[in-house]
Amino acid sequence: EVVINRIAAGEVIQRPANALKEMIENSLDAKSSNIQVTVKNGGLKLLQIQDNGTGIRRDDLEIVCERFTTSKLTKFDDLSSISTYGFRGEALSSISHVAHLTITTKTANEKCAYKASYIDGKLKGPPKPCAGTQGTQIAVEDLFYNVSTRRKALKSPGEEHSRIADVVSRYAIHNSKVGFSLKKQGETLSDIRTLPNSTVVDNVRTIYGNSIARELLEVSSEDEVLKFKLQGYVTNVNYSTKKMVFLLFINHRLVESTALKKTLEQVYSVYLPKNSHPWVYLSLELDPRNVDVNVHPTKHEVHFLHEDKVVDRIKAALEEKLLGCNT
Numbered sequence: 001e002v003v004i005n006r007i008a009a010g011e012v013i014q015r016p017a018n019a020l021k022e023m024i025e026n027s028l029d030a031k032s033s034n035i036q037v038t039v040k041n042g043g044l045k046l047l048q049i050q051d052n053g054t055g056i057r058r059d060d061l062e063i064v065c066e067r068f069t070t071s072k073l074t075k076f077d078d079l080s081s082i083s084t085y086g087f088r089g090e091a092l093s094s095i096s097h098v099a100h101l102t103i104t105t106k107t108a109n110e111k112c113a114y115k116a117s118y119i120d121g122k123l124k125g126p127p128k129p130c131a132g133t134q135g136t137q138i139a140v141e142d143l144f145y146n147v148s149t150r151r152k153a154l155k156s157p158g159e160e161h162s163r164i165a166d167v168v169s170r171y172a173i174h175n176s177k178v179g180f181s182l183k184k185q186g187e188t189l190s191d192i193r194t195l196p197n198s199t200v201v202d203n204v205r206t207i208y209g210n211s212i213a214r215e216l217l218e219v220s221s222e223d224e225v226l227k228f229k230l231q232g233y234v235t236n237v238n239y240s241t242k243k244m245v246f247l248l249f250i251n252h253r254l255v256e257s258t259a260l261k262k263t264l265e266q267v268y269s270v271y272l273p274k275n276s277h278p279w280v281y282l283s284l285e286l287d288p289r290n291v292d293v294n295v296h297p298t299k300h301e302v303h304f305l306h307e308d309k310v311v312d313r314i315k316a317a318l319e320e321k322l323l324g325c326n327t
């Protein structure tokens with residue numbers, strides 16, 4: 001059973017950046033206003049997240065790494081109207097099957113923090129009381145130490161580190177009220193650092209640079225019949241000669257939509273010179289019942305009801321902006 005769980009876990013968690021995405025979403029669900037990420041060796045030696053959220057109750061430490069354990073679903077109905085990020089209860093369990101996982105956590109009501117280590121979904125021993133402030137630290141060490149096929153499929157530590165930085169950057173832009181940092185273990189300077197209560201524009205300047213921040217054009221659109229709300233920032237300048245940088249959040253989850261991406265490329269092919277690619281950030285809110293949540297955790301591709309019509313409306317909103325700035 002352990003081997004089967006390990007294989008399943010390797011499907012859910014494919015690289016350090018995937019694991020980190022799940023952990024960031026958990027920290028956001030726990031209402032953190034500060035999230036600090038520390039990594040070593042592209043997250044393979046160490047991938048650690050520290051938040052100042054609600055914390056985990058001592059008694060819950062026993063079960064948080066069991067498969068399908070979640071505190072976020074109360075009744076079956078919730079499955080069709082998920083508003084929090086987590087709903088599968090699989091992330092921590094999966095990580096604990098392919099790495100050494102240690103949780104140090106404290107809730108507001110408990111007198112001290114507790115530290116617990118896990119192996120294959122189970123506590124290694126009773127949680128140990130220790131000093132600590134409210135919030136949760138999760139340390140993932142030696143990721144894929146027991147899955148050589150996964151380890152071999154990874155890119156260099158440098159490449160894995162830049163994927164991690166990309167995930168942190170995107171969440172920091174979308175959650176500008178939350179302070180984020182990314183640091184390599186042992187170094188004093190952070191790779192990324194945003195302050196709590198910043199604006200999107202502040203964080204774009206900090207992370208992607210002022211040359212993009214000063215070109216941002218705000219877009220928004222809404223439709224009560226199609227039940228969508230769009231907000232975001234686009235640019236009408238070249239950001240990269242390689243590919244478009246497209247940050248897409250649907251109902252606050254970092255996702256991908258090929259339909260939307262193709263449409264953006266098509267629109268920009270008219271407005272930008274050949275081989276230039278823009279920076280685009282869109283946040284789309286849809287009726288949760290209209291979003292296909294029944295996707296495999298590794299498939300970030302999302303589909304939703306009335307996709308063509310919604311994409312058309314986004315296209316129109318974008319064209320209006322781009323046309324406005326070309327005249």
Ligand code: ADP
Pocket residue numbers: 022026027030051053054055056064069070071072085086087088089090091092093136
């Ligand atoms: P899910 O997020 O789908 O519920 P996870 O495996 O990601 O499942 O997490 C399991 C549970 O552990 C969560 O439901 C939550 O109760 C708890 N948890 C995980 N990370 C944190 C955190 N940073 N702060 C507070 N609780 C957490």
Ligand code: MG
Pocket residue numbers: 022025026085086087089091
């Ligand atoms: Mg989760």
